[in-house]
Amino acid sequence: MALLAKGVDYFGEGGFPVTVRRVATLAAGAPAHPHDVTEIEHWHDFCELVIVVGGRGRHLLEGGAFHVSTGDVFVVQGEQVHCFRERDGLVLLNVMYDPTRIPLPTGLLRRLPGYSALFMLEPAFRKAHRFSSRLRLSRSELARAEALVERMEAECGNVTEGKQNVRDGHEAVLLALLVELMVFLSRHYGASGSTESRALLRVGELVSLLEQRYHEPWTLEQLAARAGLSRTNLLLTFRRATGQSPIDFIIGLRVAAARRLLRQTTLDITDIALECGYADSNYFARQFHQVQGLTPSAYRRQERSSR
Template sequence: MAVLARGEDYFGKEGFPVAVRRVRTEPDGGPSHLHDVTEVDHFHDFCELVLVLSGRGRHVLEGQSFPVSAGNVLVVQGSQVHAFRERDGLVLVNVMYDPERLPLPEGLLRRLPGYSALFKLEPSFRTAHRFSSRLDLGREDLGVAEVLAERLAKEEQGKDPGHEALRLGLLVELMGFLSRRYGESEAGESRALLRMGRLISTLEQQYAEPWTVAALARMAGLSRTNFLRTFRQATGQSPIGFLIGLRVESAKRLLRQSDRSMTAIAHDCGFGDSNYFARKFREATGRTPTEFRRRPLE
């Protein structure tokens, strides 16, 4: 039976939810750190970014086994049951973080096509792709990622004033670096995930366009059914729900910063008319656009 690796064991009950642990294959098979469950089937109530620094072994994920070696990068989402077995000199760096408790700049990160592909899509499609959609880093890039993780660990250990801001910044830098490297991947399965990542990035930039599900599915190179399933896995929302969220956020900015009419704002944000705009805005915020303009900070 899989065990739950609890975030509070790594972050502390009220601690900042970013932690780094280095895992070595010890000669006696012993743990590398307190609460080391590397070889035990386990799942998390947080997310984990794994850098394979050296050695080799097998990653068992949801009952399927894949070989891992130096340069592999894995993102493990909280509910995924996994373990590392048959470790031969395997050295890992585990960067653990709780996205539910961190102010990650998701909107900005998703402008990197590789971010959605690596951090949202690849973990869900790893078994279907037999790990062929993974990120592999060369020696130089692996060194850069390791240095960022070491700096993050140093801030965690020192806890000097402002360490939370620096840890968040280093985590975002590491995510951005790996996302860019994933965006350069040539593997067929990776390219398919990147198409979806680019589509999400396009929607972030061009949310006011009159998008349809059919047009978006064509852009992604997927059938309508596969597209809808894949998009929800990537964002947690339907394509139309995602678009409406982007449009509402844009409308909120215009309501705070301008005196444009409701009709003009609805048009600029991609809503068909002011009545539809008002209805969707209220569904999302609990207030009408007029009420929001009067009290934008409530």
């Protein structure tokens, strides 16, 4: 039975949920750090961005096995069972973070096709693609990524007796560096040339397009044509990437935009509906209520009364 690697053991009790662990292959299988479970089948209650900075080994993931070596970069999502075996000088940088507890600018990140492909799609399709859709960095690119992670390591401080010795403002710096690292890796994934990577990027490009043009009257047929997929494959792949159907994703973006306009402007409901892509303000109000649990007018009153 797989072991649960708990975030509290890495972030600390009440600690900021972003940290780094460097894992080197030591003699006689000695652990590289407290709570090192690299060779034990385990799963996390957080996400882990893995950067291979040296050596090689075999990654066991969800019943599959993939060879990894210097320059490979991939994401292990929370509930995926994995471990590393047959380590030959393998050195890993594990960037651990809990996306449910930090204010990642997800909307902005999803404007990068490479972000949706690398952080959302590639983990789900890794087994089917036999790891060929992974990101692989050149030596110079790897050096830049490692330098960013080393700055994160410096901000994490030392963990002693369950307490972190860190500098004031380390949370803001760690979040900024994590976002910078995500953008750096996403840009390089966006330039990937493998057939499998390009397939994931087409869906990533679609997510990016919708983030910026959610107000347009898209149909499933138009979206499938944009992604170069059948309607059925689009629905399956998009749900794996976002947890939603394309239409529900668009509705979510429109409602989020409407919330901003209701809070920040004095536009009437009809004008806000038009701004967000709805020709019928009554239909807009029904969809807003379905997602938000309040009518647009009630939401605006609630926001104003709370100021």
